[in-house]
Amino acid sequence: MxxxxxxxxxxxxxxxxxxxxxxxxxxxxxxxxxxGGESSRHQAYLQNNMQQVEVGANDFPVFDEAFYDSKVIMLGEVHGFAMPQELDFELLKHLNQKKGLTHYLAEVDFSQAYLLNQYLESGDESLLDDVFQTWVNYNAQWANQEFYTKLQKIYTYNQTLPADNRIRIVGVDRIQDIAITKLHLRELLKANTNSQLNALDSLLTDSTTTSQALQAFASDYLAAVNTDSVYLPDSVSSDLMHVLANLAYQQENVQRDSVMFLNLANLTKANQWQDEQFYGMWGLMHTLQSEVNEGYLSFAYLLKNQESPFRNKITTIGIFASDSENMIPARAMPASFNKGQAYINSTWVNSDGPMAFVNGIKDLRALTKEHSMAIFKLTGQASPYLTSSLLATTRILMPGQAGIHPAAENPTSTELYQYAVLIRNSKAATPIKSSL
Missing domain, CATH: 1.20.5 (Single alpha-helices involved in coiled-coils or other helix-helix interfaces)
Known part of the structure; x- marks a missing residue:
């Protein structure tokens, strides 16, 4: 016993x-x-189709003619790393100087872009604070000092340019901040003489008006416009109609990436931007050009495939990370990890583990050095990535995170993006203080 x-x-x-x-x-x-392991074939190709990025050098020989002919160029990041903000500014400045690009396509809504553009004109940083406070309140990764500093750098850079060559923010995201939307609507209504919009003025004056009430008004007004021309005289600006349309999208629960596509298409038509070029940095998922995760159709996918001036004229640059720290909202972490903080720094979301895994990432890592950013062209002549699935799939072990799983039976990385970036030893983005 x-x-x-x-x-x-x-x-x-x-x-x-x-x-x-x-x-x-x-x-x-x-x-x-x-x-996965390393591939000598892929590395041999990459060695001849890459460049190390030197901040301030502003020269990108890795890009080909097709890149510069694109109507929309999207830099896709996993939010929370510091280095991508530096790369984003370098690419924006380069495209402005080489192509005269002035439209920065941002992951902000139309009314937030209105305030950001006022900042770019005036330098009044209280306008920046108004926009960033929303992200601070939401505990969002956008609320980081590097993003704030990048906008300051754009303002400073703009001061060196002629007025017609200065960079402007184009906001096409769904409404993020109803308070800023209300402020914008009040400004737009000052120039309005249409009595049919008096009810909107009353709603905006009433501090108890809910977002749902504004959405309902917008939907009803837009429906009336289609049946009676009295609702749309010349005094109703296209900007005002655009904000109302976005309120209606909320009422109708239009999918976020579809809102982005509709907004850019409508703004392009209203402003006659058909011949213009756009560039911006977005969350990586919004920049993927193929269907992933059994039905997710990104902003880039819609731009590439739907009828618009941008169809088949999209270039995506996907960013991967190794040896880097990421600023993660603490609410997404177990209570034992966050210790009452708004954000924590973590190495969990590097592309080579310990929680996220990009198949084929070792080839990029083998050709780069510590504390660096490198760009790789995936679509060059005889590129193995044209037929290879390496870099196409991301598996994530973190709960609630889907990863990236292409819907195609035999996916290739170049169906998702045409260039790849590997950042090494990036610091985490720096949280903006809780009250601006």
Whole structure:
């Protein structure tokens, strides 16, 4: 009996260690499969189709003619790293100087862009604070000092340019901040003489008016416009109609990326931007040009495939990370990790683990050095990425995160993006203080 008890006790003591060992073996095996090995064929190609990015150098020989002919160029990042903000400014400045590009396509809504453009004209940083306070309140990764500093740099750079060559923000996201939307509407209504919009003026004057009430008004007004021309005299500006349309999109629960597409298409038509070029940095998922995750159609996918001036004229640059820290909203983490903080810095979302895994990332890492940014052209002559699935799939072990799983039966990386960037040893983005 004593022997049985002793053996049972030893088994109970050993069980956690056995489970830990088994778990470690399973995890190690999974990571080997998810990240994959190195490919000499891919590395040989990449070696001749890459460049190290030197901040301030502003020269990008890696880009080809097709890149510069694109109507929309999208830099896709995983939010929360610091380095992409530097790269974003360098690319924006380069395109402004080489192509005369002035439209920065931003992951902000139309009314936020209105305030940001006022800042770019005046330099009044209280306007920046008004926009960033929303992201601070939402505990969003956009609320970082590097993004704030980048906008300051755009303002400073604009001061060196003729007025007609200065950069402007184009906001096409769904409404993010109803308070700023209300402010914008009040400004737009000052020039309005249409009595049919008096009810909107009353709604905006009433501090108890809800977002739902504004959405309902917008939907009803736009429906009336289609049946009675009295609702749309010349005094109703296209900007006012655009804001009302976005309120109606909320009422109708239009999918976010579809709102982005509709907004850019409508603004292009209203402002006659058919011959203009756009560039901007977005969350990586919005920049993927193929269907992923069983039905997700991104902003870039819609631009590439739907009828518009941008069809088949999209270029995506996807950013990957290694050895880097990321600023993660603490609400997304277990309570034992956040310790009451708004954000925590973590290495969990690097593209080579420990929680996110991009198959084929080792080839990019093998050709880069620490503390660097490198751009790789994936679509060059005889590129193995034209037929390879390497870099096309991202597996994530974090709960609630879907990763990237192309819907195509035999996906290739170039169906998602045409250029790749690897950032090494990036610092995490710096949280904006809680009250601006």
């Amino acid at each position: 004593k022997k049985i008890i002793k053996r049972t006790a030893l088994a109970l003591l050993a069980t956690p260690f056995v489970l830990l060992l088994v778990g470690a073996i399973v995890y190690y095996t999974y990571t080997l499969f998810a990240v």
